[in-house]
Amino acid sequence: MKYTIEQLLDAARAPKQHGDIDFTKRTMAAVAKHRVHETFDAALRTTNTTKKERLFMRLRKLPTGVLVAIVLGLVVFAGGVVYAATQYAPLLVKVLHKSVNERGAPEYEIGHFQDCALEGTVSPVKFELKKDAPPLGDDDVRRILQARCETQWVSTFASKQWPTYGTHAKWQDGDRIYYARPDVMGEVVAIHDNAVTLRLGDGSIKTLPAQKGQKITAFGNGEQLPLTTIMSGDPVYAVTRASEIHHEKQWTAPEQPHEEGIIGVVKLSLPLKFYGNMQNYLTDIQECYGNKGEYCPQTGGIEVFPREGGEAARNPELHIDQTSIGREISGVVKTFDANTMTIQSRAGHVYKVVAPANAFSDYNQQYAEAYGSYGTMKVGSTVSITYAQPPKSDPHTITASQIQTIFLQLDMLSPKQDAIKQY
Amino acid sequence: MMHEAKIIADVVQGADRYEELVVRYQTGLIIHCERLVGDRPTAEDIAQEAFVKAYLELKKFDPAKARFSTWLYRIATNLAIDHLRKRQRHIVTDDIESLAEVTMPTYLEDEEKREVRRAVRALVPPEYREIIEAYYWHGKSYQQIADDLHIPLNTVRTWVRRAKLQLQEKLA
Numbered sequence: 113m114k115y116t117i118e119q120l121l122d123a124a125r126a127p128k129q130h131g132d133i134d135f136t137k138r139t140m141a142a143v144a145k146h147r148v149h150e151t152f153d154a155a156l157r158t159t160n161t162t163k164k165e166r167l168f169m170r171l172r173k174l175p176t177g178v179l180v181a182i183v184l185g186l187v188v189f190a191g192g193v194v195y196a197a198t199q200y201a202p203l204l205v206k207v208l209h210k211s212v213n214e215r216g217a218p219e220y221e222i223g224h225f226q227d228c229a230l231e232g233t234v235s236p237v238k239f240e241l242k243k244d245a246p247p248l249g250d251d252d253v254r255r256i257l258q259a260r261c262e263t264q265w266v267s268t269f270a271s272k273q274w275p276t277y278g279t280h281a282k283w284q285d286g287d288r289i290y291y292a293r294p295d296v297m298g299e300v301v302a303i304h305d306n307a308v309t310l311r312l313g314d315g316s317i318k319t320l321p322a323q324k325g326q327k328i329t330a331f332g333n334g335e336q337l338p339l340t341t342i343m344s345g346d347p348v349y350a351v352t353r354a355s356e357i358h359h360e361k362q363w364t365a366p367e368q369p370h371e372e373g374i375i376g377v378v379k380l381s382l383p384l385k386f387y388g389n390m391q392n393y394l395t396d397i398q399e400c401y402g403n404k405g406e407y408c409p410q411t412g413g414i415e416v417f418p419r420e421g422g423e424a425a426r427n428p429e430l431h432i433d434q435t436s437i438g439r440e441i442s443g444v445v446k447t448f449d450a451n452t453m454t455i456q457s458r459a460g461h462v463y464k465v466v467a468p469a470n471a472f473s474d475y476n477q478q479y480a481e482a483y484g485s486y487g488t489m490k491v492g493s494t495v496s497i498t499y500a501q502p503p504k505s506d507p508h509t510i511t512a513s514q515i516q517t518i519f520l521q522l523d524m525l526s527p528k529q530d531a532i533k534q535y
Numbered sequence: 536m537m538h539e540a541k542i543i544a545d546v547v548q549g550a551d552r553y554e555e556l557v558v559r560y561q562t563g564l565i566i567h568c569e570r571l572v573g574d575r576p577t578a579e580d581i582a583q584e585a586f587v588k589a590y591l592e593l594k595k596f597d598p599a600k601a602r603f604s605t606w607l608y609r610i611a612t613n614l615a616i617d618h619l620r621k622r623q624r625h626i627v628t629d630d631i632e633s634l635a636e637v638t639m640p641t642y643l644e645d646e647e648k649r650e651v652r653r654a655v656r657a658l659v660p661p662e663y664r665e666i667i668e669a670y671y672w673h674g675k676s677y678q679q680i681a682d683d684l685h686i687p688l689n690t691v692r693t694w695v696r697r698a699k700l701q702l703q704e705k706l707a
Contacts, residue, residue, distance in 0.1 A: 139557050
């Protein structure tokens with residue numbers, strides 16, 4: 113036989129046969145996260161630590177909002193602030209609209225942010241100020257978003273200016289891939305063409321050598337600058353390049369990437385704090401997955417259901433087939449009893465959610481206490497639900513066999529992450 | 536394949552179509568990874584990472600040089616080897632490569648696909664068809680199949696093995 117049975121079965125699968133919808137959703141969320149937060153992720157990516165694997169195994173169960181918040185938290189509190197770097201072309205973010213949303217939180221809608229997005233990505237234009245954030249003036253909010261925009265520009269610029277692979281003549285099919293840009297952000301203490309010394313987010317001082325054979329170049333306001341114009345105290349992104357290619361037949365994998373070192377610095381327009389923990393004060397509000405016109409705050413969350421059997425629990429009543437469509441909805445709880453709730457979405461639609469018997473009462477009685485004041489689900493709480501909707505079913509009723517996960521959404525700041533440490 | 540090349544080109548141009556590729560290849564890729572690393576959760580993690588890496592490198596992918604699926608599976612295979620190396624410290628790469636070959640993607644003419652589907656439909660008892668379709672086409676894990684059918688996990692394994700033997704006879 114020319115092919116194995118596995119290959120024949122694989123090839124005979126209908127191209128649009130939908131497999132595990134939950135996997136698709138997780139994967140697309142991971143892709144989206146990498147599109148916007150590529151370098152945040154690079155900071156966590158190592159080549160060989162089982163700890164990291166365990167971390168990712170746990171993280172993959174969390175919604176994107178939690179992931180972003182955790183990554184931000186880790187980045188900010190682990191010491192050096194690690195970010196993408198870029199040439200910043202001054203593009204001013206403007207707050208077009210401010211309102212108080214259905215969660216009672218200030219909400220900002222901005223213009224031009226899409227222009228700041230990485231190529232091929234869709235950026236949110238709505239942001240919510242978290243309940244636990246300190247009072248912020250509108251201009252502070254604008255500057256936080258400006259910093260976010262700038263960060264994304266940096267990432268795009270750095271990828272183009274110093275491509276990791278694009279011009280590699282050695283690139284061949286099947287070559288293994290390593291890439292990383294664990295860029296570092298800090299205030300300049302000293303800079304020379306062969307090294308830059310930075311004060312990092314935690315106050316520590318770190319000297320970063322240039323990549324071997326390279327001289328550090330500087331950029332600012334969209335132009336290359338003489339290194340002498342970068343002054344002590346200037347906030348900069350230091351662009352690190354760390355890359356290697358292993359050919360298909362060479363399986364030795366060094367612990368650290370080759371060609372690591374600083375290749376450029378980009379002068380930033382705002383004080384360092386706006387690129388660091390202040391980013392954590394705002395929650396993205398994105399269109400819900402699979403629900404056009406509905407918006408889902410990307411906050412952290414506590415898994416309300418399913419809970420039986422631990423964090424990787426699966427709704428035993430879940431039924432998904434290839435005709436089901438994966439969806440997400442978020443809303444404020446209007447009524448609930450032991451296993452049924454109604455929620456009102458941001459678009460004003462009321463959804464009836466019927467979970468398996470005692471799902472909500474069990475959660476409140478058995479699990480909520482572990483999360484302190486955050487944990488109890490009640491009228492007024494915000495929940496997000498991922499579910500699979502069969503064709504021709506009522507779009508505003510989510511039954512027990514459709515529910516993948518129900519999350520109690522939190523307003524989570526990094527210093528107050530206790531609520532999710534329970535995971 | 537022209538259609539797939541268009542999807543890739545569209546994604547590179549910024550279109551939000553990568554999910555179509557994920558949907559098309561996820562089931563096979565997870566099975567491929569599961570074969571290499573031996574457990575489903577790790578296989579899903581590796582498959583997911585492979586999709587992310589492929590996405591990030593898609594601009595560098597040259598459809599003239601290789602099929603997307605071959606490239607994607609290669610990325611996943613390398614990630615699986617890395618994973619095994621970390622876990623076991625010493626692995627025999629040739630063995631892994633042999634394992635990987637069994638599930639590397641291939642392409643069939645429409646008539647050949649129909650023949651495979653006919654053979655699956657003809658499996659007896661009908662439960663064999665159900666589990667083969669569930670695992671290879673619907674993306675369910677052995678555990679999920681066991682749960683769905685209320686049978687022990689080892690029974691699923693046994694039925695899959697027997698079903699494949701039947702298929703081997705029908706398709707030889």
